[in-house]
Amino acid sequence: MQALAHQVHLLHDGAGVSAGTDRDPSAATAARAAAAALLGAALAAPGTDTRTARRRTGD
Known part of the structure; x- marks a missing residue:
């Protein structure tokens, strides 16, 4: 689970950097x-217990 959180965090950071340095408004999308x-x-x-995962994400 920590690996997944790290990957999503990197996506978030990368999108911010890309939006700023490349002036790419589609980075967030x-x-x-x-x-x-x-x-x-x-x-x-x-x-993966999808019942637990769905409960955590609000689905």
């Missing part, structure tokens, strides 16, 4: 899509 893919893969991984 791309980061959100990447985060959704990471979370979807984590929830679909074998051994």
